[in-house]
Amino acid sequence: MRINSKLLGALLALSFGHSSMAMAALNIFACEPEYGALAKELAPGAKIYTATTAMQDPHQVQARPSLIAKMRQADLVACAGADLEIGWLPMLQMKSANAAVREGSDGLFFGADQVEPLDKLASVDRSMGDVHAKGNPHLQFDPERMLRVARAFSDRLKQLDPEAAADYEAAHADFAARWQAATTRWQAQAEPLKGKKVIAYHTTFRYLFNWLGISQEADLEPKPGLPPTSGHLASLVERAKAGDILAIVVASYQDERGARWLSDKTGVPVLILPASVGANDQSQDLFGLYDNVLAQLLGGK
Numbered sequence: 208m209r210i211n212s213k214l215l216g217a218l219l220a221l222s223f224g225h226s227s228m229a230m231a232a233l234n235i236f237a238c239e240p241e242y243g244a245l246a247k248e249l250a251p252g253a254k255i256y257t258a259t260t261a262m263q264d265p266h267q268v269q270a271r272p273s274l275i276a277k278m279r280q281a282d283l284v285a286c287a288g289a290d291l292e293i294g295w296l297p298m299l300q301m302k303s304a305n306a307a308v309r310e311g312s313d314g315l316f317f318g319a320d321q322v323e324p325l326d327k328l329a330s331v332d333r334s335m336g337d338v339h340a341k342g343n344p345h346l347q348f349d350p351e352r353m354l355r356v357a358r359a360f361s362d363r364l365k366q367l368d369p370e371a372a373a374d375y376e377a378a379h380a381d382f383a384a385r386w387q388a389a390t391t392r393w394q395a396q397a398e399p400l401k402g403k404k405v406i407a408y409h410t411t412f413r414y415l416f417n418w419l420g421i422s423q424e425a426d427l428e429p430k431p432g433l434p435p436t437s438g439h440l441a442s443l444v445e446r447a448k449a450g451d452i453l454a455i456v457v458a459s460y461q462d463e464r465g466a467r468w469l470s471d472k473t474g475v476p477v478l479i480l481p482a483s484v485g486a487n488d489q490s491q492d493l494f495g496l497y498d499n500v501l502a503q504l505l506g507g508k
């Protein structure tokens with residue numbers, strides 16, 4: 208019997224079409240690990256690729272060919288925004304030529320666009336260093352802002368993949384309930400940290416300190432975006448020695464040598480906090496990340 212090849216082709220197309228529809232998994236490209244982790248919570252069926260690790264500086268990333276290839280396949284790109292990725296994301300967008308995730312399209316999601324970022328600057332000049340003029344993009348340690356980002360992200364998922372809307376809604380409800388319960392617990396745990404003072408590297412933990420009532424008295428960076436210099440570090444010795452500094456805080460991706468030097472001179476301990484999910488064994492999801500940061504600040508682990 209001769210099989211009508213046109214019919215066979217049509218049948219094959221139909222069955223392939225069906226199987227790919229049943230597996231309609233969104234391809235999500237996350238710029239930073241916290242957005243990969245959020246995607247995991249809110250889009251459990253999605254294929255998620257996280258472009259950077261918590262050991263990498265998200266301000267400075269190489270637009271490697273592997274990242275371009277991943278972006279080419281993406282249905283949704285999720286990033287911090289507020290120009291955090293200005294040095295690499297536009298290049299990836301241009302080279303991947305994926306219309307779904309270009310500027311202004313629904314496939315491009317920025318956390319900072321969903322909330323009011325802290326420290327927006329009205330005017331900027333070069334003498335200020337590499338400042339975050341559009342506000343601080345390191346939102347990952349603000350539980351309330353992250354909850355609002357989660358709501359908006361879930362809405363975006365539904366918009367891009369309406370057939371699975373009920374699944375996204377259920378995942379969001381589950382996440383939001385656990386997040387709100389955890390936030391209450393974290394706030395109670397962190398009560399002793401209120402009014403504490405730290406010296407830190409960059410404004411990586413700006414939202415964490417703002418949330419917990421911790422004051423960053425000085426920055427290891429002489430100017431935003433510039434690495435610590437010996438002159439600047441020396442100028443911090445007296446302040447660090449005053450006796451009221453809890454710790455010198457460095458994020459997992461930052462060079463800790465300046466902090467170690469200052470610690471040796473002053474006896475103030477260095478804390479290396481995870482910048483995001485995946486920086487240490489305890490920080491394997493957003494909940495573990497917060498647990499670990501609080502435990503370290505409280506002097507436990």
Ligand SMILES: [Zn+2]
Nearest residue numbers: 266339409410
């Ligand atoms: Zn920054």
